[in-house]
Amino acid sequence: MAYLSQEDVERLAADRTPATRAATMLRVGEVLASGVVGLEERLIAYAIIDRVLPEAEIEIRAELAKFLKNVPWLDHRLATRLANDVLEVAEPILAESLALSDEDLLAVIDRHSIGHARAIAKRSKLTAPVTSALIKTEDEVCVLRVASNDNAELEVGSMHRVLDRFAEHPPVVEAVSQRSMLPLAIVERLTAVVGGKVLQKLIERYDIPAHRVSRLIQHGREHVLLTSFALDQSADEIRSLVERLADNKLLTTSLILRALCLGNFTFLLPALAIQARIPSRNVRLLIADESGRGAERLFEHCAFEPRLKGMFIRLIELSRNVRSRRFGFAPSGWRAEVLAVIDLELGGANPEQSFDQRVTEVLMRLENGKDRGRGPDVTPLRSASAQ
Known part of the structure; x- marks a missing residue:
């Protein structure tokens, strides 16, 4: 079919044979895909497709979608119609068609199957809003396709979300x-979850000081201990864990303070009791003391470094009226309050860092005894593009 005319539309209307009508629509699709049609023929082609598409079988609609997936001026209405069809039909359009807007893609991700989202994740270029929506599906196939595509825009918050969910999935x-x-x-967050050649490449590529990498890895292990292993254990099991850590000199100050920052009170209370060498019930009484002396006395019993005192007391005072959730964790609003204390200690917020990284940053700062805003370990982190 070299040319299309109004007579083709009229002939199609007169022929009610399904096979003939389907074959005609596919030939029209081929003409559109050839790119040698003018505007008038294009309009005629769309009229033919509009007549036949509602009655076409899935296989025919899927074949049409394959013809139209790379048509640069594909009618937007037709593109969205195919994109919202069953997966077999929608996949070529979702994966390749430039006729779809970000809003179209977001609507498909929201309304259709994970297979539709996976098809979108195949696109050669993806904007930040679309990658964010794909990552929120928490589907490993979607996330891996996005992460592997350097033409997929990824905001720092989306990268953190990937690492929050898939830190234990090596391919991702x-x-x-x-x-x-x-x-x-x-990059610094990755140092805590990768090893071997991957870690070495990151260190070399971003010139991270070896001593900082070592400390990040140490803090990363402590974070995993408190958020993974210690998450679903009973109070008795946690108490036993704390005692074993203390016996092996692994109940570090940073581990105790991290538990406080995370609001892991099931771990924190026995840890403070061992550190302070007082019964757990006394720890509770000191935390509950509203006179202002309880937190100070607890700090003195624990014999922490003086530079830790300000942050420790502010956090203990915050915890006084907190009702912990199941497994002894603080409620969701706890982290926002803790972050305000941490940012005050660090001299300002850093939106590129996750909450866990801010905890690590303040602990490293305090361990190092650095003044606010000074020293090699407190230089504000910048994105690589700013370097």
């Missing part, structure tokens, strides 16, 4: 680590 973590121009906050 490695795909993130291999992206170009990672924000330094993400």
Whole structure:
């Protein structure tokens, strides 16, 4: 079919044979895909497709979608119609068609199957709003495709979400680590979850000081202990864990303070009791003391370094009226209050860092005895693109 005319539309209307009508529509699709049709023929082609598409079988609609997936001037209405069809029909359009807007893609992710989202994740270019929506599906296939595509825009918050959910999935973590121009906050977070050659490449590529990497890894292990292993244990099991850590000289100050920052009170209370060498009930009484002396006395019993005192007392005072959730964790609003204390200690917020990284940053600062805003370990992290 070299040319299309109004007579083709009229002939199609007169022929009610389904096979003939389907074949005609596919030939029209081929003409559109050839790119040699003018505006008038295009309109006629769309009229033919409009007549036949509602009655066409899935296989015919899928074949049409394959013809139209790379048509640069594909009618937007037709593109969205195919994109919202069953997956077999929608996949070529979702994966390749430039006729779909971000709003179209977001609507499909929200309303259709995970298969539709996976098709969108195949696109050669993806904007930040679309990658964010794909990552929120928490589907490993979607996330891996996005992370592996350097033409997929990823905001730092989306990268943190990937690492929050898939830190224990090596293919995803490695795909993130291999992206170009990672924000330094993400690079430093990766050092705690990768190893071997991947870690070495990150260190060399972003010139991270070896002593900082070592401390990040140490703090990363403590974080995993408190958020993974210690998450679903009973109070008795946690108490036994704390005692074993203390016996092996692994109940570090940073581990205790991290538990306080995370609001892991099931771990914190026996840890403070062992550190302070007083019964757990006395720890509770000191925390509950509203005179202003309880937190100070607890700090003195624990014999922590003096530079830790300000943050420790502010956090203990915050915890006084907190009702912990199941497994002894503070409620969701706790982290926002803790972050305000941490940012005050660090001299300002850093939106590129996750909450857990801010905890690590303040603990490293305090361990090092640095003044606010000074020293090699307190230089504000910048994205790699800013360096």
